Amino acid sequence: MVVTESIRIERTKHSRISQVDFANLPFGKIYTDHMFMADYRDGEWKNSRVVPYGHISISPATPAIHYGQAIFEGMKAMKSPSGDVLVFRPADNWMRLNVSGERICMPPVPEELFMEGLSTLISLDQNWVPKDEGSSLYIRPFLFSADEYIGIRPSENFTFMIILSPVGPYYSTPVKVKIETQFTRAAEGGTGYAKAGGNYGAALYPAKLAQDEGYHQLLWTDGKTHQYIEESGTMNVMFVVDDTLITPALSDSILAGITRDSVLKLARKWGMRVEERKVSVTEIMEAARNGRLREAFGAGTAATIAHIELIGFEGKDYYLPAITERKFANKVYEELEGIKRGTRPDPFGWITKM
Numbered sequence: 001m002v003v004t005e006s007i008r009i010e011r012t013k014h015s016r017i018s019q020v021d022f023a024n025l026p027f028g029k030i031y032t033d034h035m036f037m038a039d040y041r042d043g044e045w046k047n048s049r050v051v052p053y054g055h056i057s058i059s060p061a062t063p064a065i066h067y068g069q070a071i072f073e074g075m076k077a078m079k080s081p082s083g084d085v086l087v088f089r090p091a092d093n094w095m096r097l098n099v100s101g102e103r104i105c106m107p108p109v110p111e112e113l114f115m116e117g118l119s120t121l122i123s124l125d126q127n128w129v130p131k132d133e134g135s136s137l138y139i140r141p142f143l144f145s146a147d148e149y150i151g152i153r154p155s156e157n158f159t160f161m162i163i164l165s166p167v168g169p170y171y172s173t174p175v176k177v178k179i180e181t182q183f184t185r186a187a188e189g190g191t192g193y194a195k196a197g198g199n200y201g202a203a204l205y206p207a208k209l210a211q212d213e214g215y216h217q218l219l220w221t222d223g224k225t226h227q228y229i230e231e232s233g234t235m236n237v238m239f240v241v242d243d244t245l246i247t248p249a250l251s252d253s254i255l256a257g258i259t260r261d262s263v264l265k266l267a268r269k270w271g272m273r274v275e276e277r278k279v280s281v282t283e284i285m286e287a288a289r290n291g292r293l294r295e296a297f298g299a300g301t302a303a304t305i306a307h308i309e310l311i312g313f314e315g316k317d318y319y320l321p322a323i324t325e326r327k328f329a330n331k332v333y334e335e336l337e338g339i340k341r342g343t344r345p346d347p348f349g350w351i352t353k354m
């Protein structure tokens with residue numbers, strides 16, 4: 001494809017890498033020297049380029065700001081012990097970007113544009129990929145409307161970008177979650193399955209109320225009855241009841257997480273019993289009360305696995321077994337981290353070397 005041959009590269013004259021303390025990386029505040037951009041104009045992707053990281057200029061009338069015509073992705077790259085940069089399942093993120101885009105009338109980003117943009121950017125900024133165990137390079141691709149038109153209609157112009165942020169080990173402190181039975185993250189027929197900007201803005205207020213009560217995150221329930229568990233923050237949620245791994249089945253109100261899919265594939269490979277189905281709040285609280293709920297965790301790119309320490313429901317907190325006893329979650333975490341870093345075999349072909 002022509003587009004891949006024509007990535008223009010403008011290198012920075014002043015690398016900022018020497019100012020970065022790689023031993024103390026905050027999440028999402030430090031960005032690498034370069035960024036990738038491409039424009040959609042007159043029905044075609046054009047002008048793909050890697051330029052110094054910096055502010056961008058947009059029209060104040062862009063529908064991305066007014067109407068939330070914006071979607072994003074999140075994935076990670078790690079450095080293997082031999083120094084290769086390994087990216088985890090990037091083609092799945094590319095596909096999901098286009099699933100999200102279709103829902104809010106955006107043109108697909110071609111696979112070549114996504115992959116070549118990513119690999120060109122990463123090879124230029126490869127010294128920014130942290131080497132320490134647990135650290136990684138967080139990759140944020142995103143797509144937004146770039147029209148200068150304040151009317152509400154599908155846009156004609158778009159900008160696709162990728163920015164990179166080195167992040168430190170995510171100290172997976174166990175999370176306290178609260179089952180939300182009043183507010184709704186995503187309704188049937190809505191945009192919950194898309195990584196669309198507006199979903200996250202709308203979730204801030206209910207999450208803040210729960211944080212004021214001392215919880216870290218919400219466990220969202222379905223918008224219609226609030227009786228079925230859906231997901232948590234930007235993570236899918238999983239439970240081990242007795243010896244069975246249980247997770248809500250995907251629907252149009254649940255984001256199809258790549259970590260979720262990876263955990264399920266490993267569990268099935270290990271011969272564990274796995275159920276993807278509707279999961280009622282009653283069933284999980286019952287299992288918590290009678291000691292059958294052995295494990296609960298969130299699955300997502302940022303933390304990989306976030307153990308759930310306690311679940312708040314109707315004003316009461318239910319504590320789960322000690323983290324050290326969470327056999328499955330600990331095992332699958334080690335396995336996934338090992339695959340991502342290239343220190344364990346990759347039987348599903350999840351790793352792309354860049």
Ligand SMILES: *Cc1c(COP(=O)(O)O)cnc(C)c1O
Nearest residue numbers: 234235236255257258259300301
């Ligand atoms: C991104 C996201 C996830 C997790 O997806 P991964 O591909 O595993 O990172 C889960 N739920 C929501 C709402 C998300 O935005």
